[in-house]
Amino acid sequence: MTQTPGGDAPLCHGGDLGWLAAAYPDAPRPLLDLSTAVNPWPYAPGAIPATAWTRLPQAAAAADARDAVATALGVPDPAAVALVPGSEAAIRRLPELLPPGEVDVLWPTYGTHADAWARAGHRVQRRAADALGQGTAPVRVLANPNNPDGRVVDAATLRAWARSCAARGGLLVVDEAFADLQPAHSLAPEAAELGAVVLRSFGKTYGLPGLRAGAVVAPPALARRLAGHLGAWPVSGPALAVMARAYRDPAWLATTRARCANAAADLDADLAAAGLRVAGGTVLFRLAETPHAAALHAALARHGIAVRRFDAHPAWLRFGLPPDAGANARLRAALAAAPAG
Numbered sequence: 001m002t003q004t005p006g007g008d009a010p011l012c013h014g015g016d017l018g019w020l021a022a023a024y025p026d027a028p029r030p031l032l033d034l035s036t037a038v039n040p041w042p043y044a045p046g047a048i049p050a051t052a053w054t055r056l057p058q059a060a061a062a063a064d065a066r067d068a069v070a071t072a073l074g075v076p077d078p079a080a081v082a083l084v085p086g087s088e089a090a091i092r093r094l095p096e097l098l099p100p101g102e103v104d105v106l107w108p109t110y111g112t113h114a115d116a117w118a119r120a121g122h123r124v125q126r127r128a129a130d131a132l133g134q135g136t137a138p139v140r141v142l143a144n145p146n147n148p149d150g151r152v153v154d155a156a157t158l159r160a161w162a163r164s165c166a167a168r169g170g171l172l173v174v175d176e177a178f179a180d181l182q183p184a185h186s187l188a189p190e191a192a193e194l195g196a197v198v199l200r201s202f203g204k205t206y207g208l209p210g211l212r213a214g215a216v217v218a219p220p221a222l223a224r225r226l227a228g229h230l231g232a233w234p235v236s237g238p239a240l241a242v243m244a245r246a247y248r249d250p251a252w253l254a255t256t257r258a259r260c261a262n263a264a265a266d267l268d269a270d271l272a273a274a275g276l277r278v279a280g281g282t283v284l285f286r287l288a289e290t291p292h293a294a295a296l297h298a299a300l301a302r303h304g305i306a307v308r309r310f311d312a313h314p315a316w317l318r319f320g321l322p323p324d325a326g327a328n329a330r331l332r333a334a335l336a337a338a339p340a341g
Helices: 018-023 050-054 059-073 087-097 112-119 155-167 188-194 220-230 237-246 250-273 293-302 325-336
Strands: 081-084 102-106 123-127 139-143 171-175 197-201 214-217 277-282 285-289 316-320
Touching: 050 237, 059 081, 059 214, 059 237, 081 087, 081 220, 087 112, 087 171, 087 197, 087 214, 087 220, 102 112, 112 123, 112 139, 139 155, 155 171, 155 188, 188 197, 188 214, 214 220, 250 277, 250 285, 250 325, 293 316, 293 325
Parallel strands: 102 123, 102 139, 139 171, 171 197
Antiparallel strands: 081 214, 197 214, 277 285, 285 316
């Protein structure tokens, strides 16, 4: 659900099941959360050193995690990487580092982007994907792949946009929260050289959103400014340990890419069988379209299943990946009993 950018009301996101438990106390338990676009097969954190809990986060641990991120993303200089407590924090803080000006934001997309730039005093223009490259704003913001429709902008186009933004004294900001599993068009290796900013989420791909970890790739001077803006210890000691380990595990990532892609294809089939049109998505979520979206959302909630709806697009529902065969069967049964087509 989205709010007007810059408003006082907080943006609503998926993942909080309190509303479902309160509104549907008789719904079957356990509740099934498909409202977030988080990998349901998380990375196993492994043993965390006791000192990660009992000491302030160490500079050496932060440097180790930063090196792991840079290597995994193909970033030549680790100084171009800033570690952040989740990409949401970076989305909020980055607009505060630039003087107020014109900002074009791809729309629809993750709602925090437009809201954060507007709250920081920027003049935000929402633009459809086919018009984003035609504006003259020095700052352009997009998610790639996009949330919630999964639209992808190719790397060559992103490079051209980055250069045009830099020529105007601005920058291109690319939210790559879902790019770990669809890396072909990532701008991360070139971001610093192009004067662009790339945001990376750790929680979505690695299935550990509660850890609150992420990274930003930017020209080193901007990366340092952002890090300074976040304070002395932006990422916890346990999070640093898990990040360093996970980003050095390419075999896990390759297996996860295949597993999620197969699960997304299975979800497509289940949604289509229920009469829903799959309008887009990534390998971590699917966007379905139906004129009965509101009724379907409520019907699934009565079955103890949370999916994501959008006030600005009342025909849309976003489905995360069911975590196991039981969840798949439960979703299929609920869809079969609900209005869909």
